[in-house]
Amino acid sequence: SRQIKIAPSILAADFANFGAECRAVEAEGADWIHVDVMDGHFVPNITFGPATCAAIRPHIRGIMDVHLMIAPVDPYIEAFAQAGADIITAHLEAGPHIHRTLQAIRATGKKAGLALNPGTGLDGVETMLDMIDLVCVMTVNPGFGGQKFLDLSAKVRALRNLIGDRPIHIEIDGGITPETAPVMARAGADVLVAGSAVFKGGSAAAPEAYGQNIRAI
Ligand code: DX5
Ligand code: ZN
Numbered sequence: 001s002r003q004i005k006i007a008p009s010i011l012a013a014d015f016a017n018f019g020a021e022c023r024a025v026e027a028e029g030a031d032w033i034h035v036d037v038m039d040g041h042f043v044p045n046i047t048f049g050p051a052t053c054a055a056i057r058p059h060i061r062g063i064m065d066v067h068l069m070i071a072p073v074d075p076y077i078e079a080f081a082q083a084g085a086d087i088i089t090a091h092l093e094a095g096p097h098i099h100r101t102l103q104a105i106r107a108t109g110k111k112a113g114l115a116l117n118p119g120t121g122l123d124g125v126e127t128m129l130d131m132i133d134l135v136c137v138m139t140v141n142p143g144f145g146g147q148k149f150l151d152l153s154a155k156v157r158a159l160r161n162l163i164g165d166r167p168i169h170i171e172i173d174g175g176i177t178p179e180t181a182p183v184m185a186r187a188g189a190d191v192l193v194a195g196s197a198v199f200k201g202g203s204a205a206a207p208e209a210y211g212q213n214i215r216a217i
Contacts, residue, residue, distance in 0.1 A: 005031035005191045006214050007065055012145045012195030019059035020204035028211035032063040034193045039070035042094055043143035050079035057084035069142045073101050081108035089113025089136050092124050102131040118150050122159055132168055140174030145195040149175025153187040160188025178216045
C-alpha cells in the first residue's frame with residue numbers, strides 16, 4: 001500500500017519556539033515540516049517569511065515543505081530557495097502566470113508544488129504535469145488552521161488518475177484528523193498535512209503528545 005507521510009504544519013505550533021517545535025515533531029515521527037507562509041493579501045492572515053524559514057532550517061533534518069499563500073509569488077521564490085526550502089508550493093490562483101512561476105521554482109533547483117484551493121478544478125494541472133513534483137489539494141479555504149475538513153475525495157481520485165505513475169506527490173492540506181486521514185488516503189493521497197491534529201495538547205517541553213497525535217493520524 002502507499003506509504004503515507006505526515007507533514008505537521010507549524011501554523012499550529014508555538015510561534016515563540018519554532019526551532020524546538022520542529023525538532024520535537026521530527027523526533028516524534030514527522031516526515032516533513034509544512035511551513036505556511038501567508039501575506040495578508042492572497043489570504044486574510046499574515047504569518048512569516050523567508051527569514052523565519054532560514055531560522056528554522058537548522059532545526060529540520062528532513063524536508064522543509066514551504067506552502068506559499070502569497071501573491072505575487074515570483075519576486076520571493078529566490079529568497080525561499082536561499083532560506084533552505086526543499087519544496088516550494090505556489091497557488092494556481094495566485095496570478096495569471098503559474099506556468100512561469102513553476103519554471104522559476106524549478107530553476108532554483110528546488111522541487112515545485114502546485115496548490116489548488118477547494119473551488120479550483122484540475123484542468124490547469126493537466127498542462128503542467130511535467131513541471132511539478134507535488135500537488136497540494138486544499139481541503140479548507142486557506143488562511144487558518146483548525147477549520148472543518150471539506151471532503152474532496154472525488155477531486156483527489158481524479159487527480160490520482162491524472163498523475164498515473166508519474167513521481168508527483170498528492171498532498172492534502174487542511175482539516176486532517178484521525179477520522180479524515182483514511183478518507184484521503186483511500187482517495188489516493190500520499191502526504192497529509194496536519195496542524196491542529198498534531199500540535200494540540202502538546203509542547204516541545206513534553207513532546208509525547210505530538211508522537212501520539214502523529215501516530216493516531
Ligand atoms: C491553511 C494551511 C494549512 C493549515 C492546516 O491555510 O495551508 O496547512 O495550517 O491546519 P489544520 O491541520 O489545523 O487544518
Ligand atoms: Zn498549508
